[in-house]
Every structure is written in C-alpha cells, then in structure tokens.
Amino acid sequence: MKRLHGQCHCGAVRVEIEGVEAAELPLRACQCGFCRRHGALSTSHPDATITFMGGKLLHYRFGHRRSDYMICAQCGCYVGAAVEIDGARYAILNVTGVDLPGFEGRKPEPWVFDDETQEERARRRKARWSPADLTELQPSA
Numbered sequence: 001m002k003r004l005h006g007q008c009h010c011g012a013v014r015v016e017i018e019g020v021e022a023a024e025l026p027l028r029a030c031q032c033g034f035c036r037r038h039g040a041l042s043t044s045h046p047d048a049t050i051t052f053m054g055g056k057l058l059h060y061r062f063g064h065r066r067s068d069y070m071i072c073a074q075c076g077c078y079v080g081a082a083v084e085i086d087g088a089r090y091a092i093l094n095v096t097g098v099d100l101p102g103f104e105g106r107k108p109e110p111w112v113f114d115d116e117t118q119e120e121r122a123r124r125r126k127a128r129w130s131p132a133d134l135t136e137l138q139p140s141a
C-alpha cells in the first residue's frame with residue numbers, strides 16, 4: 001500500500017503520505033525538546049508526497065524559526081512540520097500524532113540534530129523530507 005491516511009484526535013486535520021510502501025518509510029525519534037515532549041515519531045521520504053487537509057492548525061516555530069510545527073487548534077495533536085526551501089515546500093508527519101498505520105512493531109531510530117548549521121539543516125531536509133501539499137490548509141488565526 002503506497003498511500004497511508006491519518007488524522008488528529010478530533011479528526012479535523014487529515015493527512016496522507018503517498019508514493020512509498022509503509023515498510024520503506026523511516027521511523028525517526030527526533031531528540032529535540034519539542035519532539036520529546038510530544039513523544040513524536042516522525043516519517044518522511046523524498047519519493048513520497050505528504051498532504052495536509054482541512055482543520056485549523058496552530059503554527060509553532062522555535063530554534064532557527066525556519067519550520068512550522070503544526071498543531072490542531074481543536075484537539076492539540078502535533079500532526080507534522082513543514083518548511084519552505086528555495087520556494088518548495090517539504091514536510092514530515094508525526095506518526096504518533098496522526099495515528100498513522102503501517103508502523104506497528106517498528107523500532108524508531110533516534111536522531112539528534114543539535115550540531116547542525118542552518119545550511120546543513122536545509123540540505124538534510126531537502127534530501128529527506130517529503131514534498132508537501134499544503135494548499136488545502138486553512139491559515140491559522
């Protein structure tokens with residue numbers, strides 16, 4: 001199955017990742033303070049497109065303030081993050097926050113990004129994050 005669907009707790013925000021088999025999608029445990037607080041496990045793949053649909057999202061920025069960490073305004077689930085690099089949008093999904101199927105029994109790979117420069121970070125995201133479609137996203141208030 002090359003298309004997986006998930007949603008936040010209240011169902012207002014729906015997500016989709018399409019183009020890669022679930023078994024080929026990585027499962028990462030980012031060790032930053034934000035992800036640890038949420039118990040977030042993220043996934044993305046350069047050959048898979050991520051779409052965010054509906055729902056009102058709060059956008060939270062921290063650190064270098066380059067990416068938007070998106071939280072459902074209604075139920076508070078952290079659903080994923082998006083960034084714009086050279087005019088293109090890239091995203092990751094929080095597998096836990098959208099209850100994405102296909103990762104049962106998988107052991108997450110711990111990732112630490114603390115020592116990255118801004119340039120290294122942009123390069124990594126371009127290489128690893130998914131092209132994102134946020135067109136149906138409603139702007140946050």
Ligand SMILES: [Zn+2]
Nearest residue numbers: 008010072075
């Ligand atoms: Zn919600």
